[in-house]
Amino acid sequence: MKLNLAARLFAAVLSAAVVVAVAMGVGAHLNLNRDFLGYLNEQAIGRLDLAVPSVTAGYRQQGSWDFLRERPDLWFRLLRPAPDDTRVPITERPPASATPAELTGASRRFTLLDAERRRIVGFSSPAENAIERAIVVDGLTVGWLVLTPFEQVSYGAEKRFADAQERTAWVVGGGAVLLAAAVALWASRRLLRPVRQVADATHRLAAGDYATRVPEEGAADDEIGRLSRDFNQLALTLQRNEAMRREFMADVSHELRTPLGVLHGELEALEDGVRQLDAAALRSLKGEVATLHKLVDDLYELSLADVGALSYRKAELDLREIIDDTAGAFGERLRSSGLALQLDLPPGPLPAFGDARRLRQLFANLLENSCRYTDAGGALRLQARREGRQTLIDLHDSAPGVRQEHLPRLFERFFRAEASRSRASGGAGLGLSICQRIVQAHEGRIEARPSPLGGLWLRVELPALG
Ligand SMILES: Nc1ncnc2c1ncn2[C@@H]1O[C@H](COP(=O)(O)OP(=O)(O)OP(=O)(O)O)[C@@H](O)[C@H]1O
Numbered sequence: 001m002k003l004n005l006a007a008r009l010f011a012a013v014l015s016a017a018v019v020v021a022v023a024m025g026v027g028a029h030l031n032l033n034r035d036f037l038g039y040l041n042e043q044a045i046g047r048l049d050l051a052v053p054s055v056t057a058g059y060r061q062q063g064s065w066d067f068l069r070e071r072p073d074l075w076f077r078l079l080r081p082a083p084d085d086t087r088v089p090i091t092e093r094p095p096a097s098a099t100p101a102e103l104t105g106a107s108r109r110f111t112l113l114d115a116e117r118r119r120i121v122g123f124s125s126p127a128e129n130a131i132e133r134a135i136v137v138d139g140l141t142v143g144w145l146v147l148t149p150f151e152q153v154s155y156g157a158e159k160r161f162a163d164a165q166e167r168t169a170w171v172v173g174g175g176a177v178l179l180a181a182a183v184a185l186w187a188s189r190r191l192l193r194p195v196r197q198v199a200d201a202t203h204r205l206a207a208g209d210y211a212t213r214v215p216e217e218g219a220a221d222d223e224i225g226r227l228s229r230d231f232n233q234l235a236l237t238l239q240r241n242e243a244m245r246r247e248f249m250a251d252v253s254h255e256l257r258t259p260l261g262v263l264h265g266e267l268e269a270l271e272d273g274v275r276q277l278d279a280a281a282l283r284s285l286k287g288e289v290a291t292l293h294k295l296v297d298d299l300y301e302l303s304l305a306d307v308g309a310l311s312y313r314k315a316e317l318d319l320r321e322i323i324d325d326t327a328g329a330f331g332e333r334l335r336s337s338g339l340a341l342q343l344d345l346p347p348g349p350l351p352a353f354g355d356a357r358r359l360r361q362l363f364a365n366l367l368e369n370s371c372r373y374t375d376a377g378g379a380l381r382l383q384a385r386r387e388g389r390q391t392l393i394d395l396h397d398s399a400p401g402v403r404q405e406h407l408p409r410l411f412e413r414f415f416r417a418e419a420s421r422s423r424a425s426g427g428a429g430l431g432l433s434i435c436q437r438i439v440q441a442h443e444g445r446i447e448a449r450p451s452p453l454g455g456l457w458l459r460v461e462l463p464a465l466g
Pocket residue numbers: 298369370373374397400401402410415416417418422426427428429430431432433455456
């Protein structure tokens with residue numbers, strides 16, 4: 001039989017309570033007789049010591065034990081503690097009424113023996129382990145007062161007391177079991193409910209329902225609270241990743257579809273004879289293929305960077321030289337865009353440790369963006385300088401810039417500040433994501449801000465050598 005967690009917890013607490021209650025009951029039952037009998041016997045011994053003077057006084061008054069042999073009813077009167085006036089003959093004292101000490105039944109277990117240890121009156125069969133007190137009159141032992149200890153609780157009030165004790169023990173034990181059952185039931189419901197919720201939610205999550213969440217049960221700081229919070233965090237992460245994956249797939253297919261559509265259209269036009277297969281048509285076709293090529297290359301690079309497989313061949317290099325070379329290669333591109341570049345480099349080298357090819361790719365991407373997204377007649381400023389343990393590279397350009405709220409998103413894949421404008425210039429929105437990966441691989445940082453020139457300001461911070 002398979003029990004669920006709640007039933008198992010309930011069974012464990014309940015069985016522990018039952019074992020404790022039974023042990024308590026049995027223990028109480030065993031102890032009660034022993035302790036209670038001990039108490040009764042102590043009381044009886046006290047009573048015995050009190051009775052010795054009265055019995056002695058009785059003998060002295062009567063001169064022998066014969067009065068008791070003749071009238072055994074006087075026995076209990078005699079046992080009462082000696083009255084103040086011992087001259088009142090025993091035969092004239094009022095009959096014994098029950099005093100608290102007699103409620104224990106002790107006097108019923110007293111036996112009076114004569115000097116020769118023959119029984120005169122009282123408990124008929126004194127035991128071996130009897131407790132004895134000598135009755136001494138004028139230096140002579142005239143008899144023995146003997147107490148036979150209790151061996152079991154058998155007299156009215158004592159018996160009732162003992163029974164009541166036992167009953168109470170069983171009632172308390174039974175109550176404890178019931179209480180334990182209630183606590184176990186409550187605990188198994190209350191404590192395990194969140195666990196069950198997490199288990200159910202995990203099941204839904206595994207089935208692909210990433211929107212599933214569990215209530216965070218008063219945000220308790222215990223293991224269950226942590227479990228619920230962690231579960232929700234996990235579900236949120238999975239949900240985000242899933243959304244990103246979908247978005248990415250949609251973006252990729254969209255980006256691929258555009259140049260493919262253009263290619264297809266141009267090829268159809270050529271086939272139908274609408275267009276002539278001349279040098280211009282070929283250039284246009286090659287342009288579309290190049291766009292596709294770049295897109296696929298960029299995606300490949302980003303995916304390699306994601307799995308940490310983008311290889312870097314790092315060596316000591318001079319950033320000044322790399323920046324100078326890259327800017328030099330953009331001469332023609334800048335002229336055709338009608339842009340003026342102001343290059344502001346220090347006279348000495350800017351040593352760094354990195355992959356020259358990747359760093360060239362980084363600066364080329366940034367310059368390419370500035371050429372693409374700066375209005376003709378504008379200006380670019382490229383500065384590099386050493387500051388402490390860092391090399392700072394700043395690229396400013398003139399209008400247009402990027403709206404403040406878009407700045408933090410520039411480095412996201414497929415993000416384009418103005419989709420329509422950039423679409424015309426053919427960017428897919430991957431360039432800056434790649435730049436960020438390259439900078440991060442060099443333990444550096446890249447940030448975008450509005451430039452005082454009116455356009456965008458990109459700052460790259462790379463660790464300097466030496
Ligand atoms: N210098 C700049 N001035 C103004 N806007 C810019 C500049 N650089 C980037 N942007 C904006 O940021 C967006 C993202 O740039 P990114 O380089 O990542 O992609 P892209 O240039 O559109 O495409 P890709 O670089 O993949 O060909 C651009 O689409 C553009 O809107």
